[in-house]
Amino acid sequence: MRHRGAALLIVALFALAGAGWPARTAAAPPRLLVGILHVGSMTDGGYNQAHAEGARFMQRNVPGVELIEVENVPEGADAERVMESMIQRGARFIIPASFGYLDPGLNVARRHPEVKFMHPGGFKRAENFGTYWASTQDAFYLMGIAAGRTTKTNRAGFVVALPISFFLANVNAFHLGARSVNPRFETRVVFTGTFLDPGKEATAANALLDQGVDVMGVIVDSPITVVQVAERRGAYSVGYHYVGLQRFAPKGWISGIAFNWGPLYVRFAKAVMDGTWKNEALFGSLASDYLVVAPFGKAVSSATVRQVNAAKQAFISGQLRAFQGPIRDNRGQLRVPEGQILTDADFGRMDWFVEGIVGQPR
Amino acid sequence: MSTPFVESVLAGAILSGTPVLFATLGEVVEERSGIVNLGMEGIMLIGAVVGFASTVHSGQAAVGLLAGAAAGAAMNMLFAYMVITQRANQLATGLAMMFGGVGLSALIGADYIGSRIGGLNPVPVPFLSALPWLGPLFRADVLVYLAVPTAVGVWWLLFRTRWGLDVRAVGENPTAAFAAGVSPMRVQYQALFLAGFLGGLAGAHLSVGIAKTWAEWMTAGRGFIAVALVIFSRWHPLRAIVGALIFGGAIALQLQLQARGAPVSPFLLDMLPYLLSLVVLLVWGGIRRHAAPASLGRVFQGSE
Numbered sequence: 001m002r003h004r005g006a007a008l009l010i011v012a013l014f015a016l017a018g019a020g021w022p023a024r025t026a027a028a029p030p031r032l033l034v035g036i037l038h039v040g041s042m043t044d045g046g047y048n049q050a051h052a053e054g055a056r057f058m059q060r061n062v063p064g065v066e067l068i069e070v071e072n073v074p075e076g077a078d079a080e081r082v083m084e085s086m087i088q089r090g091a092r093f094i095i096p097a098s099f100g101y102l103d104p105g106l107n108v109a110r111r112h113p114e115v116k117f118m119h120p121g122g123f124k125r126a127e128n129f130g131t132y133w134a135s136t137q138d139a140f141y142l143m144g145i146a147a148g149r150t151t152k153t154n155r156a157g158f159v160v161a162l163p164i165s166f167f168l169a170n171v172n173a174f175h176l177g178a179r180s181v182n183p184r185f186e187t188r189v190v191f192t193g194t195f196l197d198p199g200k201e202a203t204a205a206n207a208l209l210d211q212g213v214d215v216m217g218v219i220v221d222s223p224i225t226v227v228q229v230a231e232r233r234g235a236y237s238v239g240y241h242y243v244g245l246q247r248f249a250p251k252g253w254i255s256g257i258a259f260n261w262g263p264l265y266v267r268f269a270k271a272v273m274d275g276t277w278k279n280e281a282l283f284g285s286l287a288s289d290y291l292v293v294a295p296f297g298k299a300v301s302s303a304t305v306r307q308v309n310a311a312k313q314a315f316i317s318g319q320l321r322a323f324q325g326p327i328r329d330n331r332g333q334l335r336v337p338e339g340q341i342l343t344d345a346d347f348g349r350m351d352w353f354v355e356g357i358v359g360q361p362r
Numbered sequence: 363m364s365t366p367f368v369e370s371v372l373a374g375a376i377l378s379g380t381p382v383l384f385a386t387l388g389e390v391v392e393e394r395s396g397i398v399n400l401g402m403e404g405i406m407l408i409g410a411v412v413g414f415a416s417t418v419h420s421g422q423a424a425v426g427l428l429a430g431a432a433a434g435a436a437m438n439m440l441f442a443y444m445v446i447t448q449r450a451n452q453l454a455t456g457l458a459m460m461f462g463g464v465g466l467s468a469l470i471g472a473d474y475i476g477s478r479i480g481g482l483n484p485v486p487v488p489f490l491s492a493l494p495w496l497g498p499l500f501r502a503d504v505l506v507y508l509a510v511p512t513a514v515g516v517w518w519l520l521f522r523t524r525w526g527l528d529v530r531a532v533g534e535n536p537t538a539a540f541a542a543g544v545s546p547m548r549v550q551y552q553a554l555f556l557a558g559f560l561g562g563l564a565g566a567h568l569s570v571g572i573a574k575t576w577a578e579w580m581t582a583g584r585g586f587i588a589v590a591l592v593i594f595s596r597w598h599p600l601r602a603i604v605g606a607l608i609f610g611g612a613i614a615l616q617l618q619l620q621a622r623g624a625p626v627s628p629f630l631l632d633m634l635p636y637l638l639s640l641v642v643l644l645v646w647g648g649i650r651r652h653a654a655p656a657s658l659g660r661v662f663q664g665s666e
Contacts, residue, residue, distance in 0.1 A: 041578060043476040072468065072578065157621070163628060190620040193632040197582040198573030199381070203374050203614055207621040210365035210373075224476065225573045248478065358623035 031064030032093060032273050035086030037073045039098035040196075044222040045248065046241045051097040051120070053242075054261025061262070062269045075100030083108040087115055093272045095119075095265070105129065116272050125279050132264065134284035134291040135344050136166075136240075137173035138315045139257040141322040142286075142293060142308050143238045144177025146254050147215040148185050149304040150236055151178075156187045156215035157208030159226045161195045163361050167219050169347035172354045173322045174217060174238075179356060181307070188213055189359030198225040205229040215254065224248055236299055243294045253297030255308075264290040283344070287316045328355040366494075367622070371614050373498035377572060379610025380509045381406070381564040385588035386595065386602040387516045388560030392438075393592055394520060395553035396533035396546075396657045400456030401441055403585025404463020405558055406565035409434040411467040413566025414576040415474050423482040426570045427505070427563060434562015435555050437463065442554040446547050449661045460585070468578045475576055482571035505567045509603075512560075516599040529553050533655030536662040546662050561585070594643060596653035605642075612638045 034055070042052035052069065059067050068091055073082050079101050083094055087108070093116045096105040102122040109117050109129040122131040147156050156178065158171050171189055178185040188211055190204040205216060205226045216230035217238045223245060230237045231249040239245035239256025246253045264282075271277040284291050293312065296305050314320035323342035329335050329352040336342055353361045365373075385402055392399050399405075413430025417423055441459050444450045482503045490500035520526035528549045531539040536546040568584070569576050587609060595601035612635035619631055 041472065041475045043472075044577070045476050049476075071472070188621055188623065190617055191628040191632075192617075193628065194582065196577055196579070198575050198577050198580050199378065199568050199582070199584070200613065200617070202573050203378055204617045204621075206374060206377075207370060207614070207617040210370040210618070211621050212364045222475075222575070222577055225575045225577075228478075228574055359620065360624075360626065360628050362627055362629075 032062075032269060033066050033068065033086075033089070033091045034058070034093045034095065034269060035068045035083065035091035036070075036095040036097055037079060037082055037101060038069065038071045039075065039100065040072060040221055042069070042071050044242075045224045045245055046220075046222045048097070048221075049242045049244070050259040051095070051261055054259070054265045055095070057262025058265035058269050061266050062273070064273070065269050073098075073101075076104060079104040080108055084111075087112050092116065093118075093269065095268075116277050118268055125281060127279060130277075130279040130281065132280070132282035132284070134259070134288055135347075136257060136291070137169050137322050137344075137347060138286050139291060139293065140170045140173040141177035141180075141315075142311055143217070143255060143257060144174040144179075144185075145181050145311055146296070146300055146304055146308050147174070147217075147236070147238055148178030148180070148182035149307065150254055150300055151182070151185070151215050153212050153214045154182060154184045154186060155211065155213040156185070156217060156238075157205070157211065157213035158187060158189045158217040158219065158359075159201055159204045159208065160189055160191050160219045161221070162193065163191055163351075165348050165350045168353065168361050169350045170219065170240075171217070171357065171359075172350070175354050175357050176322055176327070177311075179354075185356065187357045187359075189353070189357060191359075192220065195221045198222070201225045202229050206233075209233050209235055236297075239294060243292065246294065246297060249297070251297075252299060254300055255296045256294035258292050258294045260290050260292045262290075264288075285315075286312055329353060330355050330357050330359075367618065368495050369498050371611065371618050372495070373501070374614025374618065375607055375611035376499065376502060376506055376509075377610070378613045379606040380506045381567045381572070382584055382587055382591065382609055383509050383513065383602060383606035384505075384560050384564035384567065385585060386591040386606055387513055387599055388434075388557035388564070389588050389592045390595070390597055390599050390602055391516060391520070391529070391553050391560070392557035393597060393658055394533045394655055395529045395550045396536060396655055396660065396662070397445060397550060397554065398452050398456065398589075398659045399438070399441060399459070399554075399557065400453060400586075400589060401459025401463060402456075402561050402588050403581055403583070404460040404467075405434045405437050405441075405561035406568070406581045406585045406588075407463045407467035407579065408437045408470075409562030409565030410569040410580060411471040411474070411565075411576055412562070414477075414479065414569040415470065417479045417481065417570050418474055418477045421480070423480065423570050426479075427482065427566045430566025430570070431559045431563040434560075434565065435558035438554050438558025438561065439551075441558075442551050445661075446550050446554075449663070452659055452661075464579055471576045471578065475578075477576070479570065479574055481574040482567070503571050505563070505571055509606075513599045513603050520599065525549075525552070530655070532662075533657055536657055536660075540662075550662075561588075564588075590639070593654075594639065597655065598653075608638060608642060609635055 038048045040048040117129040121133040175187040215236045218226040227237045236252040243258035325336035325340040327336035409430035412433035413426040416429035417426030487500035532546045591605040594605045616631040616634040
């Protein structure tokens with residue numbers, strides 16, 4: 001994720017947040033003040049909304065937890081200032097909820113060893129700075145199964161921000177899942193070159209629909225535009241990040257992969273409060289309660305739902321692997337030989353598309 | 363099953379090009395009166411957010427579009443007060459208006475992210491919409507149909523009416539216009555009102571017609587493209603049609619090429635709209651004729 005948003009807005013939000021603060025002094029002081037930073041809007045129907053609703057869940061379910069939330073915080077020095085101000089106001093646990101807050105967060109953590117941090121997706125840690133994320137590829141494979149069995153044209157389209165390795169791995173996993181039930185399945189990918197340009201995302205979705213795709217997937221900041229275009233043109237859609245996306249596609253909704261951060265944040269808050277918090281590097285999977293398959297839409301048959309659930313159990317028990325060789329890329333080169341399996345460590349280096357995907361990964 | 367290439371590109375081009383054309387026409391009028399507005403991006407954003415919010419509340423796309431256009435005009439009146447009455451520097455004020463528009467629109471729009479609207483939908487013309495190749499021209503929304511007539515209207519206004527003559531006279535030489543009995547300030551305020559109206563309408567088309575969502579800074583640089591297209595079209599409303607179509611066409615073309623699996627890097631394809639603009643500027647640059655209003659960007663100090 002990258003930043004946007006103007007300094008002006010941050011100042012305004014600060015002013016608003018500050019203005020609302022004195023109300024607390026009347027009540028008993030909270031036992032834990034949690035600060036959370038969002039890179040975009042908390043109602044984007046995507047990445048940020050998932051974190052925001054997780055924080056809300058934590059606040060409701062852990063007595064004594066209070067929240068300081070700031071939206072639209074640019075990555076970099078601004079993020080450091082926001083975190084410093086949260087700490088000054090008494091925050092003892094901070095969730096800098098964007099990949100780009102990793103280094104700013106580590107800088108602040110170094111200056112405040114008494115404050116604990118948990119960062120989503122980070123690859124560096126410190127004594128008081130842990131990380132959490134989940135492997136999404138198995139879940140995308142499940143979406144592929146659902147799409148491969150629901151499609152009528154045997155074609156899916158993906159609107160993706162940029163050719164980043166983990167995004168390529170997600171699309172590849174989706175396609176492999178679809179091919180496992182539908183050998184004629186084809187996936188087309190269009191990169192918009194930006195995380196946020198709804199006008200361009202609508203044009204990209206239309207370009208894919210013009211090619212006869214009837215399942216639409218999307219990996220940009222806010223999936224709302226693409227999902228709505230698909231719905232209006234009578235196509236199916238598959239969601240990512242936020243569990244409530246279905247309301248934008250009541251007819252064509254298949255399912256989605258969503259982060260249910262609430263229960264995890266509850267555990268974080270309790271651990272910080274009772275002193276058992278550790279600087280873990282959590283990396284969840286389909287077996288974790290924070291990576292969930294969103295409710296299925298009415299477009300999906302019950303046989304398909306059963307098949308997806310069976311595959312989910314097979315992933316959890318280790319019988320099923322998303323990237324099991326032999327796998328060729330879309331230029332015919334053998335990428336995973338017979339008998340080999342790709343794992344999370346390989347996804348960070350992925351720069352190719354599986355055979356049957358129409359698109360340029362570089 | 364799939365739509366023919368030409369039709370897809372044309373449909374994408376006119377849809378992407380329409381908001382850019384409205385904004386460019388606004389900037390043409392503004393610059394013809396001698397004032398550069400780098401804040402067009404901010405005006406579009408205010409138009410986009412007010413247009414979207416008004417559509418949410420009223421349920422009517424037409425109300426949203428008019429409200430967005432009115433908000434753009436109001437925003438440009440603030441700019442007009444700064445640069446005409448207060449004689450502030452146009453470039454600095456324009457940039458401040460741009461950032462101000464980004465922040466203000468984000469503040470207004472915070473409650474509307476994720477709201478659902480019916481929005482402005484296509485109205486196909488019977489028979490014509492079924493034409494091969496040209497069909498997409500007749501399966502569009504009302505603002506797309508109005509785009510070229512608006513360009514012609516702005517041309518007529520600038521080059522065939524007394525008011526247009528005044529605007530151009532003020533843009534060329536406000537002192538001479540003043541001596542001829544024209545009030546440069548009044549004419550500039552009027553031109554800027556029209557420019558803000560068109561810029562706001564452009565933003566509202568983006569949020570209410572194309573994306574049917576509001577997202578912070580959703581114009582993504584289209585306001586600056588409009589400023590560039592004014593130079594490209596050499597301050598002429600009819601040439602602005604060509605510029606907007608080329609820009610919209612390049613975006614549509616690169617996304618279509620990707621969807622069709624063209625063996626070109628997406629990074630290269632993403633440069634296409636700008637490469638194409640450079641090529642056209644290079645070709646057109648050869649024709650060196652008087653084009654820019656002579657007093658563009660200068661502050662009229664009044665003549666006593």
